[in-house]
Amino acid sequence: MNFNKTKGYKENSINFFNRMAEKNHGDSYKHYKTVLSWIDYKTERDILDLGCGKGELLKQIEVRLNSYKIDKKFKISGLDISPNMIEKAKNNSEIEFKVGDSEDIPFAENTFQVITCLNSFHHYENPEKVLKEIHRVLKNEGKIIIGEININDFFKKLINRILPYTSNGDVRIYSSNEIKEIFSQEGFVFIKEKFIFPSLKVYLFKKQKRSS
Incomplete structure (x- = not known):
């Protein structure tokens, strides 16, 4: 454990994800x-994955988009803070x-109809700023699908006390209610959630349509 947070x-x-x-x-x-099942590939064809890592999810999305032989083109993109991850993804x-x-x-x-973000939200030092950016690049009523750690309050509080002293870039583990509150404050409507493992949950939100 590295206690130097400078x-x-x-x-x-x-540094962590480059390694x-x-x-x-x-x-x-x-x-x-679950994430793949929550996308409508016939109509939702402009997709961004935040914290895409080596691009495995997007490559599966690409296969599904290509399986629909329709005229409308699609745009799929991945963004990651790690140059090494992106280099691997581009191969x-x-x-x-x-x-x-x-x-x-x-x-x-x-730009996008769907944004996915798996196991990245707890790395964001300024989550409100990230959500403002997500809101900006999403089309009206676009989806944001987020996959995150979900643990009981005792272990969450314990881990959050330790995280500032670790060196892997984790900022904070959130409860389900905290995630829903943060997203709601930034203009997203909660649609549904699903446990996919005892300690992992997937959430679906929609960008609130702005009145003209």
Whole structure:
């Protein structure tokens, strides 16, 4: 355990995931089946994955989009703060992958119909800023699908006390109610949630339509 926090959460996240790019790390794949089932590939064809890692989820999405032989083109993109992860993701792929920060998403307003974010939200030092950016780049009534750790309050509080002294870039573990409250405050409507493992949950929110 590294008790030196002088580098900050973002730099720690970059360094941690640059190292993990060479390994099989994490359990985001446990979210995939549910996330993939919550996308309508006939109509929702502009998709962004935040914290995309090596791009495994987007590559599965690409296969499903290609299976529908319709004229409408699709745009799928991945964003990750780790250059090494993006380098791995780009191998043998036509998907657009970018190195970048979720606090400053490098896409225009109203670009995407669906944004996915798996096991990344607890790395965000400024979650409200990230959600403002997600809201900006999502089309009206667009979806945000988030997969996150879900543990009881005792262990959550214990882990959150320890996290500031670790070096992997984790900022905070949230309860279900905290996630719903943060998203609601930033203009998202809660649609549904699902446990996909005793300690993992997937949430679906929609961007609230702005009145003209």
